[in-house]
Amino acid sequence: METELPIRKIIHVDMDAFYASVEQLDDPSLVGKAIAVGGGGTRGVVSAASYEARKFGVRSAMSGALAKKLCPELIFVRTNFERYREISAKIRKIFFEYTDLVEPLSLDEAYLDVTENKKGNPSATLIATEIRQKIKERTGLNASAGISINKFIAKVASDINKPNGQKTVPPEEVLDFLEQLDIKKFYGVGKVMKEKMYRHGIYTGADLKKKSFEYLQENFGKSGSYYYNIVRGIHNSTVKPERTRKSLAAERTFSENISSEIFMLEKLENIAEEVAKRLKKSKVAGRTITLKIKYRDFTLQTRSKTLPLYIASKELILDNVKDLLLQDEMKDSVRLLGISMSNLNNEKGKKKEEIPEKTIDVQLKLEF
Template sequence: MQRPQRKIIHIDMDAFYASVEQRDNPNLRGKPVAVGHGEARGVVAAASYEARRFGVHSAMPSVTAIRKCPDLIFVKPRFDIYKTVSNQIRGIFAEYTSLIEPLSLDEAYLDVTENHKGIDIATAIAEEIRAKIKEVTCLTASAGVSYNKFLAKMASDQRKPDGLFVITPKNGPGFVEVLPVNKFHGVGPATAERMRRHGIETGLDLRSKSLGFLQQHFGKSGPYFYGIARGIDGREVRADRERKSVGAEDTFMEDIDRIDFARDELPPLIEKVWRHCQSHRLSGKTVTLKVKYSDFEQATRSRTVNIPVSSGEDILEIANQLLTSVAPFRKPVRLLGVTLSSLTPIASVTKGQLLLEL
């Protein structure tokens, strides 16, 4: 018996953190708002659409954001509030399906192939969910509807904010072939640059490459790229997926060969890791540093503490110690990554001195 065509919805809240702040404080409405800290080493966690018009975006250093938008208003994050609103939204999702895969507080995949209300048209479900979110939270959401996760995710970006876009099985391959690869979910700036060096700039270019070529040049990601270039993605929506680690990494446009340069690259990575932990009320005991050299040889160093870390500064201190252990570099470094694992709910974290396990 042939399996029915899957119906996947990707819901993405519009400028979620910033929109919550504008909702709760009328004085912020219509103004450029950044959630984060405006200090010299601060980073923007989220930006309102008014701020985005000036080029302000998440993960941007605060000093850069202020330079782009001198009237930018910084608001300290309130993760407890964001979590509460996120739970309201997930409650709405649960009215329609049990197959919900949250990606963060503000986005999730839903498999509505079979749904609690017996609605045949996924687009109708997406419209109902968007309307209920607005009614319950006074916030807007964008939705993408398609037959797999990759295309549903790509669709939700097409008509932001407060929009809906559908990619049908008939239109999927054609949609992908004209899309620049740097717009593909799962293709970061470094990978897009590597693809460009191989003459791959659009989905059509990607589709022209063999599976063997993609595996040779992109390793384990090769089969994924081969599939999505054809509008194929077999990944299932995984409900209640348990996150085992939180990590961030960056591939440099130019290799670095000095430890002081490498130290300067750690804070933005750790900011991303700790921001995710805060939004999900998590901490962890094990910090892992990944160093990839210019010849793609890789070194990793880990350290575990008795008490879960209580701040990004804790992670930075450990990461710097791990970086020192691989210095001086034997060859230029092309990538650094930081991961926090042995995760635990943040409610159980006790502040105190970090104690290394023996």
Template sequence: MSESVRKIIHIDMDAFYASVEQRDFPMYQGKPLAVGGSRERGVVAAASYEARKFGVRSAMSSRMAYRRCPDLIFVKPRFEVYKAVSSQIREIFFQYTDLVEPLSLDEAFLDVTENKKQIPSATLVAKAIKQQIKTEIGLTASAGISINKFLAKIASDYQKPDGLTLIAPHEAESFVENLEVDKFFGVGKVTAEKMHSLGIHTGADLKKLPEKELVKQFGKVGHFYFHIARAVDNRPVNPNRIRKSVGVENTFEADISGAVNILMHLEPIAEAVIERMQKSGMQGKTLTLKVKYATFEQVTRSKTLLEPIGTYELMIHLAKELIQSIEANSPIRLLGLTISNPEDKHQETGTQLSLEF
């Protein structure tokens, strides 16, 4: 590991949209609540912890969520409110450091190696931020603290809700070695399955493979896997980070076909994309349709407009046009939609190992 270390905090609001609704409307407190969709259509944008006990999760279809929790309360998202609350939270972050990298409305990385309040311990900084959010805004957040973004992100998810988890410098490598690859931030379900097929189940297994072999198996991201297996992640906290794309895809239990059927399955995907766009603040002018057939042949079709694609109705209209350019009657196992080509405008957005954590 490097002889120098940074102090990185990842703050992740707990069930953010749902928690804002429960804060603002006391009748929802303690109740299973889903933001987004309805009982008939759409997808869940966020679920309260009471709903999660029934297996309700974000990105789940509303129908599936209702089947799992018949008493589930659906409310429409209020993105302007969430954005306003997010701005309040971000102002708290800036009281401690200018090195704040928002990932979305409800999470951000902070580099507090040097902080404005000159608090010596990153853990104490995280505690102070959590307490300030709770006192001033009435919401709880979970915090992960470690030497890099990869570990801080994983740590913040460890003791939700209202969690505080430190992965100290001397624990970093052994922590990663014991971590299941399924829980690696940046390793999705398909990649995890491929890793399992190669006998890679933990960070220790991943660490055994040479960098050249990882690149051969996984492409350029293999370099990243090689380094994080050793708890090395040198990516800086970037306060000017601009998200370049937002996408959602779905693999079906049974193959689908036919233009009408394809469009029906694209509707909840489009809703999820719109919700992620609103959550991240990203807008783009290119819509890409991804199709993977039962034969595993994959095709993409794109359409670019002069103005951002910002509404569900426009996205579905463009999706209809893109469907006409694919072989719609062949069995399809996966569909996806991605918005990219963001607007060209400004968007908000080492010391020694003895550093106190």
């Protein structure tokens, strides 16, 4: 099937090392130094790292111990999410000066559809420049941006000239841009998928484009049609101002490993209380409850059950988590426990957006 899709003007704004940059903003003595947000202590995990720390290989989700080994001069700073949310709200306010079609992905990044915008500016490139300038003026922080015809390309483009830069991929350059792109830079291609792509001789977008639709379906399953389309610049997902929350969760990493189920239940009571608070704040309830267990050796286990009715209270959450905890013996001492609620009652029965199996290359001349 051949389908022509509308060309939109999408901006992906991504703050540069957001948490770390906020800490450097608030404490000028940290400017120019290698810092890690979170991660302190023998059990800590890095939430974010400054660009100075990244030069040593320090990355988010890395253990604090490893980060310190890679960068002995690393300075650890405690997280301050209240402050991060405060600045994020200021940034989001700037976005809404240009469009109501804003889809936040997290505190530090968002998609904007500026095809039609409040400023009447036909150039998405100039809008992105203005937004980044206003962010700098009002918060003192730097942002990067990607601008193109859809969300996928805009997100990939926002990484090209980081930090404090932007990249526009206009319609007439989309295909060349994707063909020359290293496959590991395709958004959604992680470490495992990258290795699989390499085994199939796919190292660039051009290599991917040479593979037939049937080949990709046969070797990559349901993802085959997705890869077939994105390398041709086709990505149907629209900017969704109201993203439906799929789950709510809370977890805790302990200062010492615990092996007693009695102690685990004490910890889970506090976690269940936090989950219940978040459910109440979001005015939702859930039917599927999942217990997350991370053992001493960092192996991860999840245990889930789906209930006939929606629940949101701490007591009911804890009762069901207790059943999940006691259904099997622990294989080792535990360093982390978490509870998540999914299958929420805010999910609408929408039909999933259909992606055409085969599409034609679309190139339109628009002012970008």
